[in-house]
Amino acid sequence: MSTLPEKKPPVRIKWLVTSTGDAWLSQAIANPIEVLIDHAHCERKAAGWAVQMMFRYLCEPGLAEVLSPLAREELDHFERVLEILISRGRYLEPLPAPPYGAALGQQIRKVEPERMLDSFLVAGLIEARSHERMSLLATHSPDKELADLYGELLESEARHFGIYRTLADERFEKEVIVSRLRELAEYEAHILSELHPEPRMHA
Amino acid sequence: MSTLPEKKPPVRIKWLVTSTGDAWLSQAIANPIEVLIDHAHCERKAAGWAVQMMFRYLCEPGLAEVLSPLAREELDHFERVLEILISRGRYLEPLPAPPYGAALGQQIRKVEPERMLDSFLVAGLIEARSHERMSLLATHSPDKELADLYGELLESEARHFGIYRTLADERFEKEVIVSRLRELAEYEAHILSELHPEPRMHA
Numbered sequence: 001m002s003t004l005p006e007k008k009p010p011v012r013i014k015w016l017v018t019s020t021g022d023a024w025l026s027q028a029i030a031n032p033i034e035v036l037i038d039h040a041h042c043e044r045k046a047a048g049w050a051v052q053m054m055f056r057y058l059c060e061p062g063l064a065e066v067l068s069p070l071a072r073e074e075l076d077h078f079e080r081v082l083e084i085l086i087s088r089g090r091y092l093e094p095l096p097a098p099p100y101g102a103a104l105g106q107q108i109r110k111v112e113p114e115r116m117l118d119s120f121l122v123a124g125l126i127e128a129r130s131h132e133r134m135s136l137l138a139t140h141s142p143d144k145e146l147a148d149l150y151g152e153l154l155e156s157e158a159r160h161f162g163i164y165r166t167l168a169d170e171r172f173e174k175e176v177i178v179s180r181l182r183e184l185a186e187y188e189a190h191i192l193s194e195l196h197p198e199p200r201m202h203a
Numbered sequence: 204m205s206t207l208p209e210k211k212p213p214v215r216i217k218w219l220v221t222s223t224g225d226a227w228l229s230q231a232i233a234n235p236i237e238v239l240i241d242h243a244h245c246e247r248k249a250a251g252w253a254v255q256m257m258f259r260y261l262c263e264p265g266l267a268e269v270l271s272p273l274a275r276e277e278l279d280h281f282e283r284v285l286e287i288l289i290s291r292g293r294y295l296e297p298l299p300a301p302p303y304g305a306a307l308g309q310q311i312r313k314v315e316p317e318r319m320l321d322s323f324l325v326a327g328l329i330e331a332r333s334h335e336r337m338s339l340l341a342t343h344s345p346d347k348e349l350a351d352l353y354g355e356l357l358e359s360e361a362r363h364f365g366i367y368r369t370l371a372d373e374r375f376e377k378e379v380i381v382s383r384l385r386e387l388a389e390y391e392a393h394i395l396s397e398l399h400p401e402p403r404m405h406a
Contacts, residue, residue, distance in 0.1 A: 044257065044267075047274075051254055054247065058295050064247075065289070068282050071250075072275045079271050086268070092261050 015128035015161060015181070018189040024203065025136050031199035032143050033088065038095055038200045040081040042130065045101065046123075046160075047074035053119055062170065070163055077153055084149060100202035101126065103191050107184055117172050121181050124164035125188050126202070131157040133201060218331035218364060218384070221392040227406065228339050234402035235346050236291065241298055241403045243284040245333065248304065249326075249363075250277035256322055265373065273366055280356055287352060303405035304329065306394050310387055320375050324384050327367035328391050329405070334360040336404060 028035045050071035054064045085091060104126065108118040131154060138151035168177050196203030231238045253274035257267045288294060307329065311321040334357060341354035371380050399406030 044254075044271075048254055048258060051247075051251055051278075055251060059297055061294055064295060065282065065285055068247075068278045068285075072278045075254075075271045075275045075278075079268065082268055082271075091264055092267060094262060 015125055015185060016132060016189070017182075017185045018192070020129075020133055020136060020192075024133070025140060027199045027203075028133070028137060028201075029141060032141065032146055033085075033090060034095070034199050035137075035201060036081060036085060036146065037090065037093055040078055040085060040092055041095065041097070042201050043074050043078035043081060046127070047071045047078060049123055050074060053123075057116065063167065066163055066167060070160060073156055073160075077156070080149065080153070084145065095200070096198065098196040098198065098200045098203045100191055100196075100200075104184070104188060107187055113171070117168060117177065117180060118184070120164045120168040121177070121184050124161040124168075125181075125184055127157055127161040127164065129188065129192075129202060131161065218328055218388060219335060219392070220385075220388045221395070223332075223336055223339060223395075227336070228343060230402045230406070231336070231340060231404075232344060235344065235349055236288075236293060237298070237402050238340075238404060239284060239288060239349065240293065240296055243281055243288060243295055244298065244300070245404050246277050246281035246284060249329070250274045250281060252326055253277060256326075260319065266370065269366055269370060273363060276359055276363075280359070283352065283356070287348065298403070299401065301399040301401065301403045301406045303394050303399075303403075307387070307391060310390055316374070320371060320380065320383060321387070323367045323371040324380070324387050327364040327371070328384075328387055330360055330364035330367065332391065332395075332405060334364065 050067045054067040054071070057063050082092065104122045108122055109115055134150040134154050134157060138147050138154060141147040141150065192202070253270045257270040257274070260266050285295065307325045311325055312318055337353040337357050337360060341350050341357060344350040344353065395405070
């Protein structure tokens with residue numbers, strides 16, 4: 001009998017367990033500026049999140065050199081969205097945030113190393129959902145400038161959830177990642193299962 | 204008699220009230236890696252500071268569009284310093300910070316709009332001191348790679364305190380700015396008047 005460990009096929013990580021429906025898309029297309037303002041807030045929060053993780057895990061090799069460029073890219077996106085808002089006579093008006101981000105954040109366990117894993121996975125899930133919805137807007141938005149914007153930002157968003165996945169892969173067992181991601185992804189889908197009354201990127 | 208207001212000459216804002224002496228430079232040149240690690244921490248803290256102000260004054264027009272690119276540039280500097288550290292087999296080791304930043308931060312008044320003005324001026328003072336000390340290192344460091352690095356980062360540092368000055372100029376009376384800056388600059392010089400036992404950028 002062989003003592004070699006059984007070779008497992010590579011595990012493909014699937015982020016989202018549900019697809020966004022027509023109701024969200026209709027609401028978003030009917031309220032393009034509100035969604036755009038919300039999107040600007042999402043980009044700055046994503047930058048803040050990356051900076052925060054970089055500060056928290058300062059001495060963890062391989063983290064700051066990945067999270068810092070990621071934060072820069074989120075800030076660059078923020079500036080691009082802000083520029084369009086300003087060109088249309090609007091600004092970063094305060095918008096009541098949907099419960100999405102806070103509810104997902106509450107799922108992050110308080111002890112290490114679980115806290116780190118959950119932080120990567122929650123950030124990746126949010127990026128994955130943003131990517132999915134920006135794809136929808138890039139395809140269906142009747143406002144060409146906005147459709148083009150979402151189309152251009154899409155590529156980086158896809159890279160971003162890849163980055164969080166890699167950060168997790170480098171530090172945790174595949175089985176642990178996949179199992180926890182499934183739980184979080186189901187919770188993410190659950191939060192979105194009731195459409196938030198206001199048009200938001202993650203409503 | 205004329206009722207025209209008296210025309211005042213433009214006020215030149217001078218940031219630093221003291222110059223760095225030889226003792227600091229000797230200590231810094233004798234401990235290049237420790238100063239470099241400290242510098243990496245300074246750049247990330249400067250980025251964090253810009254992001255934090257952007258978040259705090261979210262609806263203040265003209266702020267986010269200036270602070271976001273500034274934060275990106277600080278992060279870019281952070282990455283450049285980190286790259287040199289890694290190439291020399293080092294990383295972001297935790298270093299006890301000198302009292303400088305915290306002591307200056309405590310001078311920021313708690314009520315608006317004074318809080319905003321002080322935040323700009325404290326950030327500008329720190330940038331101005333970094334600029335002065337990086338100039339010294341660019342000129343005197345015997346380590347060519349480090350001298351070149353400081354030389355390259357200098358230009359942006361000079362722009363950074365200019366940015367904070369402009370942000371203050373756009374929102375506050377010149378007299379108010381100059382008077383408060385003098386107080387803060389004297390305090391800044393006072394903090395630095397005793398050389399911190401450890402080699403640091405702001406020791």
